[in-house]
Amino acid sequence: xLSIEELKQKACATIEQHKDKLINIAKDVLNNPEAGYNETxxxxxxxxxxxxxxxxxxxxxxxxGVKGSIKCGDGSGPKVAVIGELDSLVVNEHPxxxxxxxxxxxxxxxxxxxxxxxxxxxxxxxxxxxxLSGEIVPFAVPAEEFIEVTKRLQLRxxxxxxxxxGKQELIGLGEFDDIDIAMMCHTAxxxxxxxxxxxxxxxxxxxxxxxxxxRGAHAGSAPHLGVNALNAASFALQAINANREIYMDExxxxxxxxxxxxxxxxxxxxxxxxxxxxxxxxTPRAVLKNSNIVDRCFKSGAxxxxxxxxxxxxxxxxxxxxxxxxxxxxxxxxxxLIGKSNVxxxxxxxxxxxxxxxxxxxxxxxxxxxxxxxxxxxxHSKEYLIKDYESSVITPAKxxxxxxxxxxxxxxxxAQEVIANHTPxxxxxxxxxxxxxxxxxxxxxxxx
Amino acid sequence: MFSIEDLKGxxxxxxxxxxxxxxxxxxxxxxxPEPGFREVKTSALxxxxxxxxxxxxxxxxxxxxxxxxxxxxxxGPTLALIGELDSLIVNEHPFxxxxxxxxxxxxxxxxxxxxxxxxxxxxxxxxxxxxxGRLVFMAVPAEEYIEIEYRNSLRxxxxxxxxxGKPELIKLGEFDDVDMAMMxxxxxxxxxxxxxxxxxxxGTVAKKIQFIGKGSHAGGSPHLGINALNAASLALSAIxxxxxxxxxxxxIRVxxxxxxxxxxxxxxxxxxxxxTFVRGKTIEAILDANAKVDRALKAGAxxxxxxxxxxxxxxxxxxxxxxxxxxxxxxxxxxxxxxxxxGxxxxxxxxxxxxxxxxxxxAIHPxxxxxxxxxxxxxxxxxxYELAVITAAKxxxxxxxxxxxxxxxxxxxxxxxxxPHMTRTEYLTFxxxxxxxxxxxx
Numbered sequence: 065x066l067s068i069e070e071l072k073q074k075a076c077a078t079i080e081q082h083k084d085k086l087i088n089i090a091k092d093v094l095n096n097p098e099a100g101y102n103e104t105x106x107x108x109x110x111x112x113x114x115x116x117x118x119x120x121x122x123x124x125x126x127x128x129g130v131k132g133s134i135k136c137g138d139g140s141g142p143k144v145a146v147i148g149e150l151d152s153l154v155v156n157e158h159p160x161x162x163x164x165x166x167x168x169x170x171x172x173x174x175x176x177x178x179x180x181x182x183x184x185x186x187x188x189x190x191x192x193x194x195x196l197s198g199e200i201v202p203f204a205v206p207a208e209e210f211i212e213v214t215k216r217l218q219l220r221x222x223x224x225x226x227x228x229x230g231k232q233e234l235i236g237l238g239e240f241d242d243i244d245i246a247m248m249c250h251t252a253x254x255x256x257x258x259x260x261x262x263x264x265x266x267x268x269x270x271x272x273x274x275x276x277x278x279r280g281a282h283a284g285s286a287p288h289l290g291v292n293a294l295n296a297a298s299f300a301l302q303a304i305n306a307n308r309e310i311y312m313d314e315x316x317x318x319x320x321x322x323x324x325x326x327x328x329x330x331x332x333x334x335x336x337x338x339x340x341x342x343x344x345x346x347t348p349r350a351v352l353k354n355s356n357i358v359d360r361c362f363k364s365g366a367x368x369x370x371x372x373x374x375x376x377x378x379x380x381x382x383x384x385x386x387x388x389x390x391x392x393x394x395x396x397x398x399x400x401l402i403g404k405s406n407v408x409x410x411x412x413x414x415x416x417x418x419x420x421x422x423x424x425x426x427x428x429x430x431x432x433x434x435x436x437x438x439x440x441x442x443x444h445s446k447e448y449l450i451k452d453y454e455s456s457v458i459t460p461a462k463x464x465x466x467x468x469x470x471x472x473x474x475x476x477x478x479a480q481e482v483i484a485n486h487t488p489x490x491x492x493x494x495x496x497x498x499x500x501x502x503x504x505x506x507x508x509x510x511x512x
Numbered sequence: 513m514f515s516i517e518d519l520k521g522x523x524x525x526x527x528x529x530x531x532x533x534x535x536x537x538x539x540x541x542x543x544x545p546e547p548g549f550r551e552v553k554t555s556a557l558x559x560x561x562x563x564x565x566x567x568x569x570x571x572x573x574x575x576x577x578x579x580x581x582x583x584x585x586x587x588g589p590t591l592a593l594i595g596e597l598d599s600l601i602v603n604e605h606p607f608x609x610x611x612x613x614x615x616x617x618x619x620x621x622x623x624x625x626x627x628x629x630x631x632x633x634x635x636x637x638x639x640x641x642x643x644x645g646r647l648v649f650m651a652v653p654a655e656e657y658i659e660i661e662y663r664n665s666l667r668x669x670x671x672x673x674x675x676x677g678k679p680e681l682i683k684l685g686e687f688d689d690v691d692m693a694m695m696x697x698x699x700x701x702x703x704x705x706x707x708x709x710x711x712x713x714x715g716t717v718a719k720k721i722q723f724i725g726k727g728s729h730a731g732g733s734p735h736l737g738i739n740a741l742n743a744a745s746l747a748l749s750a751i752x753x754x755x756x757x758x759x760x761x762x763x764i765r766v767x768x769x770x771x772x773x774x775x776x777x778x779x780x781x782x783x784x785x786x787x788t789f790v791r792g793k794t795i796e797a798i799l800d801a802n803a804k805v806d807r808a809l810k811a812g813a814x815x816x817x818x819x820x821x822x823x824x825x826x827x828x829x830x831x832x833x834x835x836x837x838x839x840x841x842x843x844x845x846x847x848x849x850x851x852x853x854x855g856x857x858x859x860x861x862x863x864x865x866x867x868x869x870x871x872x873x874x875a876i877h878p879x880x881x882x883x884x885x886x887x888x889x890x891x892x893x894x895x896x897y898e899l900a901v902i903t904a905a906k907x908x909x910x911x912x913x914x915x916x917x918x919x920x921x922x923x924x925x926x927x928x929x930x931x932p933h934m935t936r937t938e939y940l941t942f943x944x945x946x947x948x949x950x951x952x953x954x
Contacts, residue, residue, distance in 0.1 A: 283756075287756045287757055288756075288757045288758065288759045290756075290757065291757075292753070292756065292757075295753040295754075295756075296753075298753070299746070299749060299750055299753055299811065299815075302746060302749055302815075303746055303811075303815030303816070306739070306742040306745070306746055306815060306816060307742075307815070307816060309730075309734045309735075309739065309742075309780075310734055310735045310737065310738075310739075311735065312735050333756075357817070360814060360815070360817060360954065361815055363814060364746075364811045364812070364814035364815040364954075365811070367750075367807055367810055367811040367814055368749075368750035368753055368754075368807070368808055368811035368812075369750070369753050369754055369757075369807075369808075370804070370807060510807070510811070512803045512804070512807055
């Protein structure tokens, strides 16, 4: 019987052996980016690799998700999900953008597929799984990036999804019902000299699809007959900005969006103006409060010029809550692997400002979402590139494997400890209730 | 029997012989400026002149108005010649009152001169024995729509109902015995010539607006406040966003000021006040723009969760001058200053309560030159008193003679062709309906 240390060494050695292949997989995904719920090629790649590793799995979960199963010991015991996100962003100007779709891995998810397969490659070995108890669930999940709202609303209308985020949808489908613990690792480009970071939190959010309807008219000859939907939207944006002074610093409020339709022709009074908007805050309560303020602003825009507005409120993500034991496991393993001085421990209240649907999962089951270095450039921008694949793929693959070994070795004792010490913020049912309540339509007619 | 030309000659001669006295009256008013409903000294001067001329009059009408009247020997229609008593308030004007800042930056002091000049010219036995009808000389208060706060207090005290002098006089019935009205206003616009015929003026409503937010420490707890200044600022933007829907031909003017914008920088402003006019060429256009302004004000309040109180106060109606009356005036203007010096403008975008009068009866409101500088500004001064007072007085006198000569044939023809836009009752109903006080809570 191998000791935990020996198991970790074995897993890491296997990963090291397959290093080139794993990095090439990440680069292959990089060069074939697919936005959320569209990740067919990436999902197939994962499925093929699972097949090569002899891992039974199901595909097509929440459109494109791939969920494997590695039974350890007799299969009884805790189930640990190792997650990798399949989807890319859409950043037209990114050097690795798809020339047709504009999809681009400007957030490093391609490395997550590399590290997921790396961790599994390291663990899928009879010596190791024979020494562990429970089940390892390698899970490639779709649509973490909350983008292309109109496309996804169409998927929703077509009943192909209920939620616009991949993990949300998988929770709704029950694909996390059997999971006790979930973990993943995300790349980062802002760590300075450091290599790995644990802790911190992220914002929750609500997503809005906003449509102003005015009245078209010849902008030169009869503007008085028109109702300018662009002016309505423009006023609303001013109103939103005027409210910034009332947001609480501790709520880490981020309110931002884009205009996806701003008029058809300069010569016509814009009558159909559409926006995708996002209201982020550090707590679900603050998200709701600030979302209401933003709704009021959008309505005031309609009132300002006598247009109408329809606001589709779409449940977004919840704040990330890292499980302390899991966080400590990653800290210890990272310290051992790359040196303690290279590991950052972020205070729990330190909010990155962004959002992830790993936050949703973390409200229900013990979860961890550490960051690994290797990227440069601002996240979600055309400058975001992976410069150090060793740090972005290989190190986190090893750390995910090591944490899995810690959790499931000695009859899954550590995993049991995590489960026992964890107080979930929500049950799956209360989570779904909250999110389904947010899903709403608000119509307001500002005509005199 | 005197000919028309005989009568005009006699009147002109009389005016010319007392030109210095008439001009001095205007200059005395210039250096004793009084804003609307406060024209006590100016009103007393008018009364004194009527007394000297032996013209019976009543004073204290709409607080300070003075109405003199003389009847010609024969029956006929009543023509009112009007002069406005009030000044503006323009601190930096060279003739501003040191204490009140009142200043004649719109030339009304010349109107009183020309009114008295016209009375001097017409109050002659040869003229009165020849003409048919009555001549009413009205010195009217408060044409400038200013000091809304003060006038509202007069309204609260029951001293006036309307904030403009002529609307108040109409309500009091002082125009009930008048069939036609005319006045002449000074202008500093050179292109308008020495005497200028004009067509229409914008009407207006006035608005007093209060945004009510919630005070809070602006540094310590802005999240507990509701910023009424942001509401007002956004409301201004909302108004601007509607400008493209105003039609050129409606000549809409919306030009607000903020009269209170917060108490201290360190507190979230909770009480912000605005005033604005909403002007337009037709009543329909004013009402349309007014509704858009109300909506915009509410949008500002809604944007930040404030409340807004909107008080809409009837202002002035669009001026619609009677074309036939202008046809009578024009040859007199030409004979006084020469064809090349008679200007024509179709529309002005300012407002006057002569507009209200013009919705009830044939009226004209031509312009006389002699002023320089910008109207309502510190630079507006009258330089040519001979033109601005004496020539203007003669133009009114000559027109009055034309109208009431020969059994008032011309005057009666104008009256029979005129269809008043409103009756006095309709006018008062309309004005009282405009009076609105609405609070919008978001």
